[in-house]
Amino acid sequence: MNVQDYDFFCKMLKEQSGLVLSKDKAYLLKSRLMPVATRWKFANFDALAKAMRSRPDEKLLRDVVEAMTTNESFFFRDTRPFDQLRTLVLPRMLKNRAQQRHIRIWCAACSSGQEPYSIAMILCEEAAKLAGWRVDILATDLSGDILRRAKEGAYSQFEVQRGLPITMLMKHFEQNGDRWQIAQKIRDMVTFRPFNLLNDPAPLGRFDIVFCRNVLIYFEHPTKAKVLAGIARQMPGDGILYLGGAETVIGVSDRFQLIEGQRGVYTIAAGVPAAHTAGAPARFAVG
């Protein structure tokens, strides 16, 4: 691959998805895009690059961008965020939203669905406390292909062995040949739709809890800051943000502050104008 083609792909990917490729990632680009070239019947990588550089078909552009996303995910990833959700965040929200009895959760880069379904399983376990409540889970991703997989809710043996407690597997899944199908009841709790984090999330509405995990790592500083600012605008003062284990707001955004003693869990920082929720306290109080 020549330098011009590599630079072209890097610029295009950053504009379309925020993904930043360092100088040494030519092998990654090529290995992920060769299957796209084959599918689109290009003779080789250079032919794909040439087509991309001369006003590409919308669908081809989408295929190229999606092929470059990393979709690694698993159930109850890192365990702790989900324990915190059950033991700290949910009880606090039940108290703070006692009037509205409505909580909105956003999984902002949901990949193949393990994250929103993990949340849904927790809510299912807490059903007694949530009787009479409405809890919406909106799960979004840039990739249409991965959203189709997520909606289907069917996982391989390997996927259900990663992070999913056996009790949850037995309770919420049904074996169908070599796949494990998540229960319709859990699937019905999650709404999937495409959304690019580079866009303004205002049309998605307000969210009490946001999971934006393991996606900011692929972006550079200004993109991370813009995404976090957009998320903050959609959250009330007591809203909660979850980032991935290798991600932080420190040095990136002053809109959020870490909840003391809770790694990876943030709330809106003091002094930041927040989305209004009738009856909700202004800030998330810990303890």
Ligand SMILES: C[S@@+](CC[C@H](N)C(=O)[O-])C[C@H]1O[C@@H](n2cnc3c(N)ncnc32)[C@H](O)[C@@H]1O
């Ligand atoms: C590594 S997965 C993380 C999945 C899940 N949040 C987790 O932590 O297990 C990253 C996901 O981010 C999505 N993604 C990448 N760029 C995006 C963007 N600009 N807007 C929305 N989603 C994006 C990818 O398609 C991919 O599914």
